[in-house]
Amino acid sequence: MTTLPTGERQAVGKQPHDPSTEQPSGRREFLRTVGGGAVAAAAAAVGVSAGLPGARADVRVETDAEYGMLIDLRRCIGCQACSVACKAEADVPMTVARSWVEYTEKGHYPNVSRTFLPRLCNHCSAPHCVRACPTGATYKRPQDGIVVIDQGICIGCLYCAQACPYSVRFLNPVTRFADKCDLCIHRVSNGVVPSCVNTCQGRARIFGDVNDPESEISQALARNPVNVLRRGMGTEPNVYYIGLDFTDEQTKRPGEYVRVTTHQGNRTRRG
Amino acid sequence: METHLMWSWPIYWYLFLAGIGAGATTISAAVLWRGPGGNFGPRYFDVAKLGALIGPLPVIIGTGFLIFELGRPFRAFNIMVSNLWYAPLNPSPMNFGGWMLLPYGVFGILYAAAFLPWARWFPGGFGASAERLAAGARKPLSMIMAPLSIATAVYTAVLLGAIPSRPLWNSPVIAALFTVSAFSTGIAAIMLAQRLTWKPNGDAQAERHFQNSGQVLTAADMILIATELFVIVLFFMYSQLTVGDVRYAVEVLLPGGELGGLFWWGLVGVGLLLPFFVELYFILRTTRGGRAFHVPYAIEILVPVAIMIGGFILRYVIVVGGQLTGPVGL
Numbered sequence: 209m210t211t212l213p214t215g216e217r218q219a220v221g222k223q224p225h226d227p228s229t230e231q232p233s234g235r236r237e238f239l240r241t242v243g244g245g246a247v248a249a250a251a252a253a254v255g256v257s258a259g260l261p262g263a264r265a266d267v268r269v270e271t272d273a274e275y276g277m278l279i280d281l282r283r284c285i286g287c288q289a290c291s292v293a294c295k296a297e298a299d300v301p302m303t304v305a306r307s308w309v310e311y312t313e314k315g316h317y318p319n320v321s322r323t324f325l326p327r328l329c330n331h332c333s334a335p336h337c338v339r340a341c342p343t344g345a346t347y348k349r350p351q352d353g354i355v356v357i358d359q360g361i362c363i364g365c366l367y368c369a370q371a372c373p374y375s376v377r378f379l380n381p382v383t384r385f386a387d388k389c390d391l392c393i394h395r396v397s398n399g400v401v402p403s404c405v406n407t408c409q410g411r412a413r414i415f416g417d418v419n420d421p422e423s424e425i426s427q428a429l430a431r432n433p434v435n436v437l438r439r440g441m442g443t444e445p446n447v448y449y450i451g452l453d454f455t456d457e458q459t460k461r462p463g464e465y466v467r468v469t470t471h472q473g474n475r476t477r478r479g
Numbered sequence: 480m481e482t483h484l485m486w487s488w489p490i491y492w493y494l495f496l497a498g499i500g501a502g503a504t505t506i507s508a509a510v511l512w513r514g515p516g517g518n519f520g521p522r523y524f525d526v527a528k529l530g531a532l533i534g535p536l537p538v539i540i541g542t543g544f545l546i547f548e549l550g551r552p553f554r555a556f557n558i559m560v561s562n563l564w565y566a567p568l569n570p571s572p573m574n575f576g577g578w579m580l581l582p583y584g585v586f587g588i589l590y591a592a593a594f595l596p597w598a599r600w601f602p603g604g605f606g607a608s609a610e611r612l613a614a615g616a617r618k619p620l621s622m623i624m625a626p627l628s629i630a631t632a633v634y635t636a637v638l639l640g641a642i643p644s645r646p647l648w649n650s651p652v653i654a655a656l657f658t659v660s661a662f663s664t665g666i667a668a669i670m671l672a673q674r675l676t677w678k679p680n681g682d683a684q685a686e687r688h689f690q691n692s693g694q695v696l697t698a699a700d701m702i703l704i705a706t707e708l709f710v711i712v713l714f715f716m717y718s719q720l721t722v723g724d725v726r727y728a729v730e731v732l733l734p735g736g737e738l739g740g741l742f743w744w745g746l747v748g749v750g751l752l753l754p755f756f757v758e759l760y761f762i763l764r765t766t767r768g769g770r771a772f773h774v775p776y777a778i779e780i781l782v783p784v785a786i787m788i789g790g791f792i793l794r795y796v797i798v799v800g801g802q803l804t805g806p807v808g809l
Contacts, residue, residue, distance in 0.1 A: 325809075336642070336643065336644060340571055340572075340573075340641070340642065341569075341571055342557075342558035342569065342571040342572075342573035342574040342577065343557040343558055343560070343571075343574075344569055345557070361554075361557055362550070362551070362554075362557075363549050363550065363551050363552075363554040363555060363557045363558060364549050364551045365548070365549050365550070365573065366485045366486065366550070367571065367573050367642075369485050370486070370642050370644070370645060370802070371642045371643075371644055372644060373643070373644035373805070373806050375805070378485075379485065379550050383550075384550035384551055385550055385551065386550070437809050438806055438809060440806075441644060441806060442643070452809075454808055454809045456807070456808045456809055458727055458807045458808060459807060459808045473483065474483045475483055477809070478803070478805035478806070478807070
């Protein structure tokens with residue numbers, strides 16, 4: 209995880225989701241002028257979370273660009289090249305993973321299938337982890353929408369890891385900070401795609417700005433039936449899938465054979 | 480099973496110890512307010528004193544566990560500062576908890592200090608003036624401690640309940656359960672301490688007052704245990720009358736679940752039903768049977784211990800069970 213000095217933070221304008229009440233960046237600009245980045249970020253956080261009547265419980269963070277990923281599961285062959293590339297790129301210790309591929313086996317011979325589900329941080333638009341963090345160490349970057357962890361502030365309490373519905377956060381056993389996928393922030397801020405996208409053998413991953421209607425990912429999202437994980441948690445994820453199968457051990461039909469291998473240490477989909 | 484728990488023993492020990500401490504100071508402050516006119520009669524001061532002296536220590540030890548649990552313990556105070564220097568509160572319940580535990584620790588130590596025998600320790604003028612100061616400070620400090628203690632008791636569950644991705648925790652019933660359990664274990668700690676510190680000196684009237692305060696504590700504890708059982712029923716009703724995540728998550732506590740045996744035998748059996756019926760027997764023997772309230776020494780020790788074991792098992796099964804379960808499906 210890239211260490212970002214606190215001063216680099218800028219205003220994260222938190223606004224309700226309803227577009228009709230969305231204000232132009234007037235307040236954001238004002239706060240930015242008045243107090244500089246960090247001040248405005250927390251002011252917005254405190255102000256909005258105090259509760260807007262009738263607004264959604266989760267606070268959506270508006271960003272200039274919104275980096276996301278579209279993974280075409282029809283092209284995924286489960287080779288784990290992305291997992292390996294991530295391990296190497298971010299120097300992720302053994303026993304934990306920022307990126308992994310889950311295998312789902314189902315059916316009875318001869319009607320069987322094994323499908324693959326590459327996983328990474330969803331860089332949600334309404335992230336639960338950001339609301340849970342007691343220190344303000346984790347936040348959604350206003351310029352590109354990447355949810356980052358400021359290692360200068362993080363205390364490693366793992367409240368964010370409990371709050372994440374996708375189990376992507378963990379305690380890095382080497383640095384002792386909360387850790388997770390940062391969309392290869394050092395690469396994407398220099399105009400290069402993340403390592404998992406770069407290495408994908410089947411070209412299953414498309415990376416880009418979902419706020420920009422001209423981007424490849426936005427066009428692909430518009431042209432394909434897409435879905436996200438655990439939509440009901442209200443997190444508004446920015447990692448989309450084509451051909452997503454929601455089959456799971458907990459919700460299988462009676463008599464159906466389903467086996468899920470997460471390849472994420474000894475964590476299950478529930479934990 | 481425990482190898483992949485992100486929060487393990489420091490968390491449930493903290494929740495248990497903070498519950499005892501917060502419960503004991505709540506009872507102490509309430510008894511001190513009521514004064515000698517209450518049910519405790521002339522022993523009210525001793526009960527308040529025991530609660531005040533018990534209170535802060537477990538909370539401080541538990542907070543030490545919490546800090547030990549952090550990836551970076553030396554940065555613990557970061558939870559009390561946000562990135563905004565003039566408004567240190569942020570939406571995280573953990574931040575709120577830090578801001579509540581600090582005054583609880585400070586005022587809890589002061590409140591306990593107000594009951595210490597200063598005059599006996601320092602026979603000179605310092606002891607006398609410290610005693611006068613303590614006597615004047617007790618009531619105002621108890622007025623601060625009562626809300627702080629209740630907030631500490633409730634907060635332990637709010638921390639867990641604020642996370643939608645942990646359906647077992649994300650329930651307002653957990654807050655009620657933990658609060659009632661905190662008061663119940665706090666009373667148990669006072670009962671235990673009162674029994675252990677009691678030295679019979681042959682004074683029949685003092686002995687009668689001692690038995691009377693034991694009876695009041697026992698009756699109060701019995702009512703709290705009954706409330707706790709009722710809240711547990713509510714918890715399972717709530718989970719069974721809904722669909723989805725909570726219903727799947729609560730399976731871990733139902734008979735046959737991974738923690739079902741511990742929950743039903745350990746908490747409901749040993750921690751709640753057993754002390755409830757033992758207490759009920761001795762209370763009824765006095766109120767209905769007309770006999771003097773007298774409990775054998777061994778039972779008067781074992782009942783509070785069973786209640787505290789139950790309180791610990793409650794924290795354990797909720798903390799561990801919450802982490803074994805999550806949102807269902809993908």
